Amino acid sequence: MTELFVVITVIAVALIFDFTNGFHDSANAMAGPVATGALKPRTAVILGAFLNLVGACLSTEVAKTISGGFFDDSLITVPIILAGLVGAILWNLMTWLFGLPSSSSHALFGGLIGAVVVGAGLASVHGWVIVSKVLLPAIVAPLVAGIAAAWATRLAYRITRKTPSVHTNTGFKYGQAFTASMVALAHGTSDGQKTMGVITLVLIAANLQASGTGPQLWVIIAAGVAIGLGTYSGGWRIMRTMGKGIVEIETPQGAASGAATSATILASAHLGFGLSTTHVSTGSILGSGVGRGAEVRWRLASRMAFAWLLTLPGAGLVGGLAALLADQGVFGVIALTVLLAGACLVIYVLSRRHRITHANVTDSHEVLVLTAATPTTYPDDPRLEAPPKPKKAKKPKAKSAA
Amino acid sequence: MHIDWAALGVVTVVSIATSVIFTILLASGIRFVSAAKIKSNEGGSGAAIISIGYVLLGIAGLLVLFGIYLIVPQFH
Numbered sequence: 001m002t003e004l005f006v007v008i009t010v011i012a013v014a015l016i017f018d019f020t021n022g023f024h025d026s027a028n029a030m031a032g033p034v035a036t037g038a039l040k041p042r043t044a045v046i047l048g049a050f051l052n053l054v055g056a057c058l059s060t061e062v063a064k065t066i067s068g069g070f071f072d073d074s075l076i077t078v079p080i081i082l083a084g085l086v087g088a089i090l091w092n093l094m095t096w097l098f099g100l101p102s103s104s105s106h107a108l109f110g111g112l113i114g115a116v117v118v119g120a121g122l123a124s125v126h127g128w129v130i131v132s133k134v135l136l137p138a139i140v141a142p143l144v145a146g147i148a149a150a151w152a153t154r155l156a157y158r159i160t161r162k163t164p165s166v167h168t169n170t171g172f173k174y175g176q177a178f179t180a181s182m183v184a185l186a187h188g189t190s191d192g193q194k195t196m197g198v199i200t201l202v203l204i205a206a207n208l209q210a211s212g213t214g215p216q217l218w219v220i221i222a223a224g225v226a227i228g229l230g231t232y233s234g235g236w237r238i239m240r241t242m243g244k245g246i247v248e249i250e251t252p253q254g255a256a257s258g259a260a261t262s263a264t265i266l267a268s269a270h271l272g273f274g275l276s277t278t279h280v281s282t283g284s285i286l287g288s289g290v291g292r293g294a295e296v297r298w299r300l301a302s303r304m305a306f307a308w309l310l311t312l313p314g315a316g317l318v319g320g321l322a323a324l325l326a327d328q329g330v331f332g333v334i335a336l337t338v339l340l341a342g343a344c345l346v347i348y349v350l351s352r353r354h355r356i357t358h359a360n361v362t363d364s365h366e367v368l369v370l371t372a373a374t375p376t377t378y379p380d381d382p383r384l385e386a387p388p389k390p391k392k393a394k395k396p397k398a399k400s401a402a
Numbered sequence: 403m404h405i406d407w408a409a410l411g412v413v414t415v416v417s418i419a420t421s422v423i424f425t426i427l428l429a430s431g432i433r434f435v436s437a438a439k440i441k442s443n444e445g446g447s448g449a450a451i452i453s454i455g456y457v458l459l460g461i462a463g464l465l466v467l468f469g470i471y472l473i474v475p476q477f478h
Contacts, residue, residue, distance in 0.1 A: 058474055132405045144414045148421035155422060159429035163436045171432035178466050186473045256425050263420035264413075266472050271416060272409040 002330045007206045009333055010078055011199050013085045013340070015226040018195035020092040021104040022052060022230020025191065027239040028101070028261070028281040029183035032254040034361060035243030038173035039180070041234070041358035048184040049232035055188020056196075056224030068109055069129045071116045078205055079326035080115040081198060082333065086326075086340050087111025087319025091311060093347045099237040099245065099356075099367025100307040103276035104191065106134055110315030115323035117316070130312065133274070138308050141264070141275040142283025149260035149284040153291030156252040172255035179258030186265050187277055188227065195223040236356040237367045241304075242282065244365040247289030247296045257281075257288035279308065297365070424465050431459035 030048050033039040039047065088107040095102045113125055160168045196215040199222075203209040209216065215223075243249060249257070261284040268275035282304060289296040325336040354368040434455030438448030471477050 055473070058476065136405065140410060140414075144417050148418040151418065152421045152425035156425050156429045159426065160433050160436075163433045164440075167436035167439070168432055171428070171435070175428045175462070182466065182469050182473065185470070189473055189475065252429070255428060256421070259424040259428070260417070260421040262469060263424065264417035266469055267413045267416040267420065270472055271413045273406060273413045275413070 010082045010202050014198045017085045017089050018226035019230035022227040023233045023235035024092050026231045026235045027242045028277050029180045031239050031242035033176045033180045035249040036251045036254040038176040045232050045234045049228040051184035052188035052231045053224045053228035055185045056192025059189040059193040071125050083115035083322035083326040084112030084319045086322040087315040090318045091315035099241040101238050101278045102307050102311045103278045106311040107315040110312035111319030114316030114319030118320040118323040137275050141279035145264040145280040145283035146287030149257040149287035150291035152256035153253045153288040156256045169251045172251040175255040176258045179262045182262040192227050236361045247294050253288045253292045257284040260284040427458050427462040431455045
């Protein structure tokens with residue numbers, strides 16, 4: 001009975017991870033088209049969600065292992081999976097709060113590694129695999145996609161230099177919509193199966209499913225729906241950073257960066273050197289900005305790079321702490337779930353202070369968390385009704401009269 | 403410890419080449435179609451130019467289809 005309870009909890013948490021995976025990565029495909037207006041924000045996320053769902057249902061070859069070679073498969077237990085998922089979810093939510101794109105797979109690996117370290121010691125983790133599967137790709141992905149996007153952007157502008165912008169806008173918007181759809185579909189096939197793999201593994205570990213069999217139909221549908229719903233909910237904070245924050249995206253540039261993103265993702269998936277979708281699409285957008293000669297906000301880019309470096313240890317730390325609780329039997333699991341729910345709620349409440357939705361995603365380039373974090377504020381902020389600090393209040397005060 | 407440098411090199415070359423080729427096809431297609439429209443607006447015949455444009459866009463479309471073929475595992 002208690003075992004069944006734990007299994008159900010882990011499956012629920014796995015689906016929550018899948019949801020955060022969806023809304024964290026929604027921007028990878030759709031930030032470009034939303035920023036240039038190739039797709040309306042609502043249309044973009046509905047299309048993205050649908051393609052993610054389709055992709056998840058298409059993927060047949062579910063990853064048999066979720067350890068990724070970072071540690072021995074035999075070390076994986078149900079509490080470790082739970083702790084790893086908790087670490088990944090919290091890291092995804094925290095980076096979302098700050099509007100920072102970061103790799104969901106790195107978060108999941110980080111959470112699992114942290115949990116394994118707590119359970120089996122530091123020596124059980126293969127350090128070199130971290131270098132070859134996390135560090136190196138994190139440097140290579142933005143470089144390759146960035147160079148591809150920079151060249152493609154430069155060519156796109158050069159070729160259509162004398163073409164009227166009415167024609168280029170329409171043409172490139174179609175190109176953008178197609179490449180974005182490919183990225184969304186590819187995302188569904190690759191990331192949807194991650195959660196299916198986790199759930200199937202848990203079911204097998206609990207003897208509810210025969211070892212060596214593939215995921216059951218309801219698992220496929222549940223995982224597809226969770227990642228689709230996540231994509232539909234949009235992750236507008238990250239969408240703003242990627243579509244507006246790094247660089248202003250023009251239509252030809254958006255088409256070129258979309259082409260670079262889908263080409264690099266497909267090449268990496270089929271030619272044997274795995275790259276993170278998030279790192280690839282961020283690199284494309286950066287590169288396309290350089291290629292157009294636009295003003296790239298390098299400070300934001302370096303903050304993102306910092307978040308990428310922190311993803312594995314950050315999620316690992318949370319995963320490790322979670323593992324301490326998850327190991328304490330059924331009460332530990334209950335306590336962990338309650339803590340997870342509480343933390344999610346806190347992050348959600350914090351995010352409400354500066355809401356970003358489909359309606360205002362392209363209005364500004366900044367993702368604010370706390371007013372104190374940056375001197376500029378939104379005029380519609382209710383707290384501006386009371387006069388804030390005299391120095392910073394000048395501009396907003398005048399606008400809040402309306 | 404093993405890093406697959408060959409795979410890394412192939413991925414780099416293929417990614418950059420495909421992005422550039424796709425963009426050239428798309429941008430040139432747009433340019434030709436636009437030029438044909440302008441020409442026919444001015445009273446000339448843009449039939450030859452527009453067909454070149456559509457051929458280029460068609461090849462770009464084939465690249466998209468090939469991408470979908472790669473994504474969907476049931477196809478291979």
